[in-house]
Amino acid sequence: xxxxxxxxxxxxxxxxxxxxxxxxxxxxxxxxxxxxxxxxxxxxxxxxxxxxxxxxxxxxxxxxxxxxxxxxxxxxxxxxxxxxxxxxxxxxxxxxxxxxxxxxxxxxxxxxxxxxxxxxxxxxxxxxxxxxxxxxxxxxxxxxxxxxxxxxxxxxxxxxxxxxxxxxxxxxxxxxxxxxxxxxxxxxxxxxxxxxxxxxxxxxxxxxxxxxxxxxxxxxxxxxxxxxxxxxxxxxxxxxxxxxxxxxxxxxxxxxxxxxxxxxxxxxxxxxxxxxxxxxxxxxxxxxxxxxxxxxxxxxxxxxxxxxxx
Ligand SMILES: [Zn+2]
Numbered sequence: 001x002x003x004x005x006x007x008x009x010x011x012x013x014x015x016x017x018x019x020x021x022x023x024x025x026x027x028x029x030x031x032x033x034x035x036x037x038x039x040x041x042x043x044x045x046x047x048x049x050x051x052x053x054x055x056x057x058x059x060x061x062x063x064x065x066x067x068x069x070x071x072x073x074x075x076x077x078x079x080x081x082x083x084x085x086x087x088x089x090x091x092x093x094x095x096x097x098x099x100x101x102x103x104x105x106x107x108x109x110x111x112x113x114x115x116x117x118x119x120x121x122x123x124x125x126x127x128x129x130x131x132x133x134x135x136x137x138x139x140x141x142x143x144x145x146x147x148x149x150x151x152x153x154x155x156x157x158x159x160x161x162x163x164x165x166x167x168x169x170x171x172x173x174x175x176x177x178x179x180x181x182x183x184x185x186x187x188x189x190x191x192x193x194x195x196x197x198x199x200x201x202x203x204x205x206x207x208x209x210x211x212x213x214x215x216x217x218x219x220x221x222x223x224x225x226x227x228x229x230x231x232x233x234x235x236x237x238x239x240x241x242x243x244x245x246x247x248x249x250x251x252x253x254x255x256x257x258x259x260x261x262x263x264x265x266x267x268x269x270x271x272x273x274x275x276x277x278x279x280x281x282x283x284x285x286x287x288x289x290x291x292x293x294x295x296x297x298x299x300x301x302x303x304x305x306x307x308x309x310x
Pocket of ligand 1: 117
C-alpha cells in the first residue's frame with residue numbers, strides 16, 4: 001500500500017508543475033470565460049500545484065461540474081481521500097468524462113465529454129477503493145454545486161452597492177440563496193479594499209440562486225431594472241466609481257436575449273439605458289461581513305428602491 005501510494009504520488013509529481021446555484025444545462029453555444037490561471041490547466045493541460053486546490057478537502061454533498069461548460073462530471077459520493085494532493089474520484093457521472101491517451105504516451109488523460117476541457121488523469125489498479133480507479137482531477141477544472149442548489153438557476157447582477165442589490169433579490173419569491181461578491185475584473189480573489197481602489201475591473205455583483213419552477217430569469221431581470229437607476233452612467237446613487245456600474249452578467253445566449261429584450265422595452269419607453277451586458281465570469285465572493293448586510297443590520301438601503309416599471 002505504501003508503495004502504491006508513493007507510485008501514485010510520483011506519477012502526479014512527474015507532470016509539468018504548472019499552476020484555478022444552480023446547474024445550467026451544458027451548452028456548446030457559449031462557454032464560461034476563464035481566468036489565465038484556469039486556462040493554463042483547462043485549455044493548455046497544465047496541472048495545479050498539489051495540495052493547493054479549492055476542493056481537495058471538500059466533503060460537502062453535491063455535484064462537481066465542468067468549470068468551462070457546467071456539465072455535471074462527478075458526485076461527491078464518489079470522492080475519496082487519496083492523499084495525492086488533488087481531488088480524487090473513483091467513478092464519474094455516466095458519459096461525462098472521456099479518456100484519451102496523454103501526449104506523454106504513458107498516462108491516460110481525462111477530459112470533459114461535452115467541451116473537451118482538461119480535467120486531469122485517471123489511474124487504475126492502485127488499490128485505493130474497490131473500483132480500482134482514481135480520477136485525479138485539478139480543482140481548478142471543477143466547480144462545486146452544493147446539493148441544496150441542484151436544480152436551481154444562478155444569475156448575476158451588478159447595480160451599485162451590492163448590499164442594496166442583494167437586499168431586494170433575497171426577498172424575491174422563488175429566490176433560494178443570495179451572495180455578494182465581485183465579477184468582471186482581472187484580479188483573482190479580490191478583497192473589498194482592493195476593489196474600492198477602482199483598478200481591479202471588478203463590479204460589485206450579487207449572485208442570485210433561484211428555483212426556476214417558481215420564478216424565472218425574466219422576473220429576475222425585471223426586478224433588477226426596477227430596483228436601481230439603470231440610466232446612471234458613473235455609478236449608483238451617491239456611490240460613484242467603476243465598481244458601482246450597472247451590468248447584467250449573463251450565462252448563455254438565452255439569458256443574453258432576455259436581457260436585451262428588456263433593455264429594448266425600456267428604450268421604447270424613453271429610458272436611456274446605461275446597463276452593460278457581459279458574459280458571466282468567475283464570481284469572487286466578498287468577505288462575510290458584506291453578506292446579507294441589511295438583514296443583519298436591520299436597516300434598509302440608501303441607494304436602491306423599488307419602482308414598478310413592467
Ligand atoms: Zn466541459
